[in-house]
Amino acid sequence: MASPIADLTYRNYDGPLEPPINRWWAIAKLSMKLSTKKKGFWFWSAMSCFWYVILLIIFYVNETIVSNTGPLGQKASIFNTLVWKDQFLNAFNESQLFLFILALLMGAGTIANDNRAKALLVYLSKPCTKLDYVIGKWLGIFVPMTLVTAAPALSFYFYCLMSYRTYGFWTQDPWLIVRLVGMIMLPGICYSSISLAVSSMFQQGRLAGGVFAGVYFMSNFVTLFMGGAYFAMANGGGTPPAIVSTLYYCSIDGIQNAVVKILFHTNGSPTIPIALPQGAVRLQVPEPSWYVFLPAFFAICGLSILVAWSQIRAVEVVR
Amino acid sequence: MCLVKLYWNATKCTDAMYPSTSVSVATIQNLVVRYGNFTALNGLSCEIPEGCTGLLGPNGAGKTTLLKTILGFVKPTSGSATVLGYDIESAGAAIRQKVGLMPEQDCHIPGTTAVQFVAFAGELAGMPSGQAIRRSHEVLDYCGLGEARYRNVETYSTGMKQRIKLAQALVHGPKLLLLDEPTNGLDPAGREEMLELVRSVSHGKGLSVLVSSHLLPDIERVCDRVIVVMQGQLRAQGTIKDLKKIEGRPVDIELLENSPAFVAALQAKGASVMPPKRTTYRIQLPGLPEDIARIAMQAALETGAQIRGFEVAERSLEDAFMEAISAK
Numbered sequence: 005m006a007s008p009i010a011d012l013t014y015r016n017y018d019g020p021l022e023p024p025i026n027r028w029w030a031i032a033k034l035s036m037k038l039s040t041k042k043k044g045f046w047f048w049s050a051m052s053c054f055w056y057v058i059l060l061i062i063f064y065v066n067e068t069i070v071s072n073t074g075p076l077g078q079k080a081s082i083f084n085t086l087v088w089k090d091q092f093l094n095a096f097n098e099s100q101l102f103l104f105i106l107a108l109l110m111g112a113g114t115i116a117n118d119n120r121a122k123a124l125l126v127y128l129s130k131p132c133t134k135l136d137y138v139i140g141k142w143l144g145i146f147v148p149m150t151l152v153t154a155a156p157a158l159s160f161y162f163y164c165l166m167s168y169r170t171y172g173f174w175t176q177d178p179w180l181i182v183r184l185v186g187m188i189m190l191p192g193i194c195y196s197s198i199s200l201a202v203s204s205m206f207q208q209g210r211l212a213g214g215v216f217a218g219v220y221f222m223s224n225f226v227t228l229f230m231g232g233a234y235f236a237m238a239n240g241g242g243t244p245p246a247i248v249s250t251l252y253y254c255s256i257d258g259i260q261n262a263v264v265k266i267l268f269h270t271n272g273s274p275t276i277p278i279a280l281p282q283g284a285v286r287l288q289v290p291e292p293s294w295y296v297f298l299p300a301f302f303a304i305c306g307l308s309i310l311v312a313w314s315q316i317r318a319v320e321v322v323r
Numbered sequence: 324m325c326l327v328k329l330y331w332n333a334t335k336c337t338d339a340m341y342p343s344t345s346v347s348v349a350t351i352q353n354l355v356v357r358y359g360n361f362t363a364l365n366g367l368s369c370e371i372p373e374g375c376t377g378l379l380g381p382n383g384a385g386k387t388t389l390l391k392t393i394l395g396f397v398k399p400t401s402g403s404a405t406v407l408g409y410d411i412e413s414a415g416a417a418i419r420q421k422v423g424l425m426p427e428q429d430c431h432i433p434g435t436t437a438v439q440f441v442a443f444a445g446e447l448a449g450m451p452s453g454q455a456i457r458r459s460h461e462v463l464d465y466c467g468l469g470e471a472r473y474r475n476v477e478t479y480s481t482g483m484k485q486r487i488k489l490a491q492a493l494v495h496g497p498k499l500l501l502l503d504e505p506t507n508g509l510d511p512a513g514r515e516e517m518l519e520l521v522r523s524v525s526h527g528k529g530l531s532v533l534v535s536s537h538l539l540p541d542i543e544r545v546c547d548r549v550i551v552v553m554q555g556q557l558r559a560q561g562t563i564k565d566l567k568k569i570e571g572r573p574v575d576i577e578l579l580e581n582s583p584a585f586v587a588a589l590q591a592k593g594a595s596v597m598p599p600k601r602t603t604y605r606i607q608l609p610g611l612p613e614d615i616a617r618i619a620m621q622a623a624l625e626t627g628a629q630i631r632g633f634e635v636a637e638r639s640l641e642d643a644f645m646e647a648i649s650a651k
Contacts (some may be wrong), residue, residue, distance in 0.1 A: 014465050014524050017458055017496025022449040024416035030446040038434045113433075122430040126491060129394055129424040130447035131416040 024131030028140035031127070035144020039110040045148075048109065052102035053156030055095040060160070062275060063168070082276055083171040088164065089180055090273040092157060096187055096264055099153070100257045103191045104220055106152060111145045111199025112216050113209025115312065120207045124316065134316055138309065142196045149192040157188055186267045190260050193305055198256065201308035204315035223255035230254075234289055252289050253297060259304070262297040346373050348499050348531045349393065354402035356388050356555075363388040365555035366402070371533055375525035377542035377563075378535040379644060380552035386535040387427065389552070390501050394419060407498055420449055423492030427503040429484055437463060437472040437479075441490045448495030455494070462490040466520065482513040489520065500524070500532045506541055514541070521545045543640045551647040559647035566647075567637040573597075573607040574615050577632035578623075588622035605636055 039045055066082050118124055127137050161184055164173045177183070199216060206212040230252040237244040253262035265272065271288045349371040356364040364385045378386050391397045393406055395415035404411045406418045432440055438459050445455030463472045466486040471479070476487060485505065492500055505521055506514045522545040525532035536542055542549060543563060551559040559566060578585065579602065586596050589606060594615075597605040608615045612635055623630050 014493070014528050014530075015461065016529055017450075017494070019454050019458075019496075020451060021420060021495065022451070024420050024449060027447055027449075030443065030452075034432070034435075034439075034443050037439075041434070117433045121433050122426070122428050123432045125424070125426045125428070125430045126432065126444060127447065128396065129419060129422075129426070130444065130495075131420040131449060132447050133416070 027130070027132040027136040028143065031132070031137060031140025032143035032147065035110075035114060035141060036148055039144065039148055042109050044109055045106065048102050048105045049152045052099040052106065052152060053095075054102075055098035056156045056160045059091055059095065059275065060163070063164075083168070086171070086275070087270065087273045088168075088173050088176050089183065089268045090270055091275060092160075092180075092184060092187060093261075093264055093268055093270060093272050094275060095157070095160070097257075097261060100191075100260065103149065103153065103195065104256070106149060107145065107191075107195035107199050108213050108216060110148060111195060112203055112213030114141050114145065115200060115203040115316065116206040116209045116212040119204075120209075134313065137316060138200070138313055141312075142200055142309070145196040145199060146192040149195055150189055153191050154188045157184055183267045187264050190263055194256065194260055194301070197305035197308035197312075201311040201315075204312040220256050224257055225255075227252055227255040227258040231289065249289050250292065250296070253292050259297060259301050262292045263301050265291040266294045266298060347371060348373055349404065349406045349533075351389075351404040352402055354389075354392065354404055355400045356385075356392055356397055357400045363555055364392065364399070364402075367552065367555060367557055369550050369557045369560055371531070371550070372548060373531045374548065375522070375532045375534065375546045377546035377549040378533055378552065379537070379539070379542055379549050380558075381537060381648060384552045385555040386537075386552055387503060388555075390424070390503055390533075390535060393501065394422065394424060420495070421498045423495065423497035423500045425485075425488045425492040425500070425502045425505060427507055429488075431476040431484065431487065433477060435476060436474060437468055437476055437483075437487050437490070440476055440487060441494050444491035445494040450495055458494050458496075459490070462493045463487075465493070465524075466490045467516065481508040482510070482516075485509060485513070485517060489517075493524065498529075498531065500530055502532060502534045502536075504536055504538075505534060506536070506538065518544050539640050539644060549640075551644060553648045558650065559643070563640060564637075566643040567640060569636055569638055571607050572612070573605050573636040574612055574619075575603050575605050575632070575634055575636045576619055576630055577603045579629035579631055582626060582628040584626040585622055585628035588626050589619065592618050592622065594618070603632070 062082075118127075124137075128134070161181065198219075202216045202219070203209070203212045206215070230248055234244045234248050234252060237248065253259055269291065271290045273288065347370040351370070352368050354364050354367045355362065367385065367389065378389065380386050388397065392399055393404065393411060395411060395418065399412070407421050409418045409421075411418060432443065435443065438456070441463060442452070442455040442459040445458055446452055450458065460472075463486075466489050468483065468486050468490070471483060476484070479487070485507070489502075489505070492502075502521060506517050509517055518541060521532065521534065524530055525545065532545075534542060534546055546563065548562050549560070549566060550557065581599060581602055586604065589596055589604075589608075592608075594606045594608040597607075606615065606619070608618060616633055619630060619633065622628070
């Protein structure tokens, strides 16, 4: 047998070794690499910006076909009544489902698969603490999620800044970019925390994903139901009680919606002001109280991380 | 004069060949580890010297608990230990940077190839990413993983998984390697290759190895020293040679054929002779083996017996182990 060209005997490693701190970045890098390799990642990322594309089409068509009377009865160009920040709110709401699917893809199995493969032994037998592991896994979901949210939002923002300044894009709210940065980070913060908690409680990624999806859709059912109740009460001539609008925001989508409305200081408005049948009220659930929902949002995220922390163990220890 | 063929195992004949002057890589003092009401380590005290050391014990003896405690997975109830000069309670991260663990269970990061997995292990240990990739290929070459290194680790056979476990333990150039049942699940050929890898890496490469196993042949094959643990306590410690030594240093003399006259001649010279196994007599005489050999040669010359073999008698490691664990 011919001898190998290279020397295959063991050689010790005498190269540089960084101090045993901040291993979270290596973990985050690997998580991001594995996420972006998944087949559905790019598809669902593209789908999450569909509402921005629709908005661009609407604005383009409206700008090029400006008339006194439009086909839907409007009397003037929509730009005269458009609230720019609400367009970002609407786009955010429309992308929620796709961002959830992304969170499911990236986050459901992030710790569950490690539990199943006993990979925690590898992590924690190196100079890597539990804190590094949690931070790394959290960032591994937060960073891609934020980039996916940021890309279309910021592109749309700068496009509108360049093209629609004459329609009040800048003057309506010069601080919109700051609010937008807050909005962009929200899904990352929310989904990273919740998916870490759910994933850490299971040994199988699919089971964790199923539970996560169940929690998401069950909670969104509450929002859907309360939204319908609010609309019915508002159109019935009465004032919907505060509890209805509060419960409207009590879901994973709802609480994010609430925080964005607080950030933008708006109740929301439609893109195209369609005239409704006589007596019908446009459904606008009002902006919620910041002193309830902001702490609630951060409490949910913090609690989720605590749950993940308590579940992570290198070895099974019988107490 | 009859021809005499002398077996002389030089390594077995000199007591001074393995002096106990090696430096300890780990020192454990009165270590107690409890899991609830169960005491896994019960005041264990031992020193792990440089070189290749076997950690022997029956199931439930505390071998894996000792490894977990060294790495900081489990907090000791009392006692102390230092590994490579670092205290296990205050310098866990520094210890884990210098120690490599090959766990008993399968452990890999799902969705990664062998190269990515081992490189990631290197990065976790503190290697820059470029160095980690280069080193990953190097250790995978050493561990015998060829083109398969580019496949997902979930598609690997048991033997390949054992190899990448060893590779991820070696990637950052540890000073101490902890191997927990390294031949677990391997077929005989795979076992041979793994033991050869372990023996190769533990001798002359500046790396100390602690092999935890209940398989005595594996330990005897690769280790120079053993630590025997039972019910969380140290039962025996020393070189394999010393553990296999029999009290009084008898010698085994193999003759061409049984010779009562030879036995009588030896007894006349003051030797005690045990009943033969086939044509091999176990003889006990005071003095060095060289002196016993001279006396045996004399007796053979006088009686016309033909000596075919001569070696210092020793018991099997299994016998030594059984004696250690059954001692009260």
